[in-house]
Amino acid sequence: xxxPRPLLETVNIAKSYGSVVALQAADFAxxxxxxxxxxxxxxxxxxxxxxxxxxxxxxxxxxxxxxxxPMQFHAPLDAMxxxxxxxxxxxxxxxxxxxxxxxxxxxxxxxxxxRWLGWFDLExxxxxxxxxxxxLETLRVVDLARALARDPQVLLLDxxxxxxxxxxxxRVFSLLAHWKDLGxxxxxxxxxxxxxxxxxxxxxxLRDGRNVALFQxxxxxxxxxxxxxxTMQDVEEHELVEAMLGTDVRVVRDGESExxxxxxxxxxxxxxIAFAVQGLSAGEVVRDVSFExxxxxxxxxxxxxGQGQERLFSLLSGDRRPxxxxxxxxxEPRRWGAPYDAVGDGVVLIPGDRLQSLLPNLxxxxxxxxxLFNRIRQWLxxxxxxxxxVMAAIAxxxxxxxxxxxxxxxSGGNQQKVAIGRWLVAGFRTLLCFDPTRGIDVQTKREIYxxxxxxxxxxxxxxxxxxxxAEIPLVCDRVxxxxxxxxxxxxDAALATEASLLTAAHGLEVAA
Numbered sequence: 001x002x003x004p005r006p007l008l009e010t011v012n013i014a015k016s017y018g019s020v021v022a023l024q025a026a027d028f029a030x031x032x033x034x035x036x037x038x039x040x041x042x043x044x045x046x047x048x049x050x051x052x053x054x055x056x057x058x059x060x061x062x063x064x065x066x067x068x069x070p071m072q073f074h075a076p077l078d079a080m081x082x083x084x085x086x087x088x089x090x091x092x093x094x095x096x097x098x099x100x101x102x103x104x105x106x107x108x109x110x111x112x113x114x115r116w117l118g119w120f121d122l123e124x125x126x127x128x129x130x131x132x133x134x135x136l137e138t139l140r141v142v143d144l145a146r147a148l149a150r151d152p153q154v155l156l157l158d159x160x161x162x163x164x165x166x167x168x169x170x171r172v173f174s175l176l177a178h179w180k181d182l183g184x185x186x187x188x189x190x191x192x193x194x195x196x197x198x199x200x201x202x203x204x205x206l207r208d209g210r211n212v213a214l215f216q217x218x219x220x221x222x223x224x225x226x227x228x229x230x231t232m233q234d235v236e237e238h239e240l241v242e243a244m245l246g247t248d249v250r251v252v253r254d255g256e257s258e259x260x261x262x263x264x265x266x267x268x269x270x271x272x273i274a275f276a277v278q279g280l281s282a283g284e285v286v287r288d289v290s291f292e293x294x295x296x297x298x299x300x301x302x303x304x305x306g307q308g309q310e311r312l313f314s315l316l317s318g319d320r321r322p323x324x325x326x327x328x329x330x331x332e333p334r335r336w337g338a339p340y341d342a343v344g345d346g347v348v349l350i351p352g353d354r355l356q357s358l359l360p361n362l363x364x365x366x367x368x369x370x371x372l373f374n375r376i377r378q379w380l381x382x383x384x385x386x387x388x389x390v391m392a393a394i395a396x397x398x399x400x401x402x403x404x405x406x407x408x409x410x411s412g413g414n415q416q417k418v419a420i421g422r423w424l425v426a427g428f429r430t431l432l433c434f435d436p437t438r439g440i441d442v443q444t445k446r447e448i449y450x451x452x453x454x455x456x457x458x459x460x461x462x463x464x465x466x467x468x469x470a471e472i473p474l475v476c477d478r479v480x481x482x483x484x485x486x487x488x489x490x491x492d493a494a495l496a497t498e499a500s501l502l503t504a505a506h507g508l509e510v511a512a
Contacts, residue, residue: 013062022048024209040206041441043411054086055079083153091139095132116145162439213243274461280325287485293461300476308485317349318342346429360408371426393421413444
């Protein structure tokens with residue numbers, strides 16, 4: 001049987017930004033009734049290809065077809081007109097407007113939008129809420145519901161589950177299954193390979209701007225609607241990673257497991273308490289939170305959506321003031337009026353929204369040295385070894401500087417490296433990491449894991465919130481679970497399982 005005609009297809013698509021080649025010759029095809037994964041390391045060209053498919057960027061060369069008809073999109077409206085809707089990694093919403101005003105600007109049907117919100121139990125969300133006041137998880141769902149309300153034929157999802165909790169991600173999976181049953185198509189960009197094996201029908205791998213592999217189980221088996229009936233479950237995760245990186249990763253994994261073993265972590269942890277909070281509260285959002293982080297320790301934190309974790313990190317970083325409780329640094333109580341004060345005490349934040357901490361239109365070097373330009377040093381002058389510090393941070397983190405003239409042109413993983421690298425340049429004692437590996441590729445995740453362990457080994461204290469539960473035993477020493485604004489459980493990270501963490505995160509008692 002001949003293969004069905006693709007609903008959306010690219011042939012030899014190429015795109016460059018000045019001297020940076022983002023896509024060289026990318027071929028990609030998605031059929032009706034399938035969810036197709038688009039995979040690759042950071043900088044492989046995934047987001048560029050999606051932006052071309054969405055009409056954000058115009059390709060330099062190559063062809064684009066929609067249901068067999070040649071197309072050329074000059075703007076996002078062109079793609080929307082032929083049934084292509086996109087949910088980007090960063091919500092495409094105007095922060096100073098309400099949800100309702102954003103819908104009006106987009107000419108979205110309100111009742112359809114609310115119906116799709118209902119899929120996530122958010123149908124009662126106040127549409128007059130300012131976008132900037134909503135958590136990132138909610139904004140991702142709002143953006144997705146807005147795309148679905150257009151009733152598209154093709155849904156392009158760039159890291160849709162990266163900012164979502166486990167229960168919300170499950171709703172996305174059921175939604176995509178429903179989408180397939182409708183005979184529509186979905187393109188999923190994700191670094192969570194378990195998702196690919198679970199919900200995708202095929203996977204295209206990009207590397208260095210080219211497609212290097214197509215995983216297509218049972219490629220000659222098709223249902224009556226033209227959808228592939230094979231499964232990705234027979235594809236091992238290491239096969240996908242090897243295709244992305246062009247190397248065998250199993251040896252690396254074995255070495256990594258040994259390097260980050262529980263015994264080595266225990267030896268590096270000091271008895272000295274670097275950072276502690278006692279009875280910290282902020283209204284009903286954060287309630288009576290107490291914990292300690294020692295020098296050389298990585299303390300993990302997990303929680304479902306909206307349990308107070310974002311507010312907690314705002315309190316710990318000096319962005320908000322608590323209504324009760326104490327923050328102590330090196331045993332001394334601190335009352336911070338702004339993040340600047342926390343930074344002065346060596347407590348620094350890597351926020352969940354990496355662009356929140358960066359100056360996207362400035363070069364890599366200027367972003368890395370920002371902490372050196374504080375009120376005191378403006379008068380005393382910048383350290384003479386500034387350039388040496390910057391080059392050392394770039395080398396240590398393997399930051400790809402091909403697009404160094406503007407940080408916004410870097411891949412998400414390299415942007416995150418810059419966000420971390422500025423504190424390597426400036427120095428710190430306690431690192432607050434809010435989901436630092438969200439939406440970045442496997443290799444960069446490994447590099448960040450190793451860096452956090454190295455920093456802890458050198459005496460830093462690290463508090464790590466993550467939405468990816470698999471990270472906990474890999475990188476943390478202990479893990480706390482937050483529910484309804486409180487810390488409800490603490491576990492040895494090496495013994496923690498996804499089941500035990502999720503049980504506690506839902507406010508249930510974990511079996512001994």
